[in-house]
Amino acid sequence: MSEPDANDPKDVGTTGHEWDGIRELDNPLPRWWLYVFYACIVFAIGYWVAMPAWPTLTGYTKGILHRSDRGQVVSDLQDLNRIRGAEGRMLRNASLQQIEADPRLQAYALAVGQSVFGDNCATCHGTGGTGGKGYANLRDDVWLWGGTLQDIQHTIQVGVRSDNPQARSTIMPGFGKDQILPATQIDDLTEYVVALSGRKADAAAVQRATPIFQANCVVCHGATGLGDQVKGAPNLTDKEWLYGPAREDIRGQIWNGRGGVMPTWQARLDPETIKALAVYVHANAAGK
């Protein structure tokens, strides 16, 4: 055989390295491998010139392309805002009713609303919007401050008992805590409220409480206990209880007169987002 045999130590020699009797043949590197290696060297030099590469005392070499991951993020965000801007303009110019009625705008508003709700509202109202004790359920048909699109939009804008001067605000007195009424009368009132919602109650207590209710509660809750959405006074005759349906819950609320706080959002969310949020809340409460 005229050509040297790559596997024959006599032909190609060894490197002199030996492990347990296994010697390393001194074959040259494959050509293709060598060329790839040279190409990598050329590439690396080009990369140093073009891209950020070497640290210096005060920073690093910027490269002639001025590429920067941070700059990329900034420009990506600008692109995102530009894309969103197109859809956002549609929200700005359409009325809440138009947004909800147009399948395309509704779908967009629901998507925006869901994301914004999860970021800002779910902390209190829950990710499903069903609230909890002291936090309003946004999925049912009971609204403290009104459930039309405009009502919801306004509530989101100004908040409830927030630091916004136009905030929806009403204070229920703590009849027990502030010693407006004695404990026995509060017990009677509790029975009265239980009776209002159509449940069994102590008839004598109800009778005793009637004048107390007229004197203290009708201003806000109305003569028949139907409540008033302008004042944010809950309807006492239905099956929805913000602070719980049990007697001790109702008594506790009369005693303490608690009122929750919802922040004003108009300084933190732009008008289009608030619109989307209003449509999201409204549509997910079946839109009535």
Place this chain on the structure above:
Amino acid sequence: MVVVIDRTRKVSGENAAGPVSVADRVRRQSDPGGGLYKRRTPIYPKLVHGRWRRIKWAMMFVTLAVYYITPWIRWDRPGILPDQAVLIDFAGRRFYLFDLQFWPQEVYFVTGLLVLSALALFLVSALFGRLWCGYACPQTIWTDLFIYVERLFEGDRNARMRLDAAPWSFDKLWRKVGKHLVWLVVAFSTGGAWIFYFHDAPTVLPAFWQGHAPATAYIFCALLTFTTYVFAGGMREQVCIYMCPWPRIQGGMLDNHSLQMTYRHDRGEPRGPHKKDATWEGRGDCIDCGQCVIVCPMGIDIRDGSQLACINCGLCADACDEVMVRVGRPTGLVAYDTDSAVTDRVEGRAGVYRLIRPRTLVYAGALAVVGAVMLWGLTHRTFISVHVLRDRNPTFVRLHDGAIRNGYTLKISNRSFTTGSARIVFEGPRGAHIETPAAAETTGPLQAIIEANTDRAVRVFVTVPGDALHGPRLPARFTVTLPGGTETVATSFVSDAEDEE
């Protein structure tokens, strides 16, 4: 101790086992030492005239015409739908095929089409051998085309061999450069035509040149230009022999009764040179002129018998027929024939051809069944699909009067070309009331407009009076009707009501 891994192939000349084609013999002569890779022996197929060559030219013309013209067929579709007869719209996730359009959800039609094609290939192979490889495979078509171009610049077989052996000169240079340039143009047209199947052709053509076609258009055009140039220009028969799985699979489809390009050795042997006017007594018809070998685009010798590299194209038959006519013997020494018939004749019987065999019956039966299922599927397609997602957060909502409300998202697809109003009917617990946000209060069933060729998510709320509920999870179903069909989807209505015993 020295451990040396020996990767040397042990080949010892003519006596080695394995296929013994002329090309193999040449390869062994040119590369006796072996090594991991065989050195390619260039093949210079000679131009041949005859029946199969004419059919191949016709097939080349027809298949190339189909490939290049199809994307330019216009097909009027309503509205903003694309007016291209055949369009695979990845961005819009649609496949348009004349009056049909398929959504990704209906990918089983594509699967069915592939199964159908595979079975048709099996059947044709079992009956007539690798006709696909010889006449219709793009590798064959484009290789043929590239050889045609090569011949325009460098002449036929002998001229090409002389040119390759000659030292570099101006004549050689311009012929080589010209050939490669035309090859590149052909390859680019191939890659360029490919992208028309994925974009509106009249739009993407100018956009491509103006530089604002989608990036995928440039990438795939470049990719197919590259593969066409390399596969058809440089690699040719190596693609069939080393890259394509089909030659390996075909062994499972072929049997002794499959028609294949066959050297009828019953007639040809013993072969040998024949002098003019010498007797034909005691010898075969094969005059060992080698014409069948030098016209073969695969570089094989058909006289070695059926082999992996043979693509069944029939060019050797054309070449042999020409010679047979010249020496005054009957044509058909190399022809489409079956192993079984040849054996029959060797043993003195008349050759029997059996097209109807268990194998072909099974393939034809499977083909008919799959075809029938596909046809049934196509004619019984509905143009609507509905998915119901019940809200899981919250699972249900209690209303002021104690009624329970469940929320659902109905994803309704209108796969037809006409916008329609979907009628949504809910069947479930007694007294159920169905509504959707922002819809005007109506007494009839719920309606939602679904635009042509789109899908839409419709939020639907169902309210059931508290006293109508007798269990935590009650069966329910939505029935949605569009002009294109009706679909019923089962779901459930959830509340905290307890089971009634």
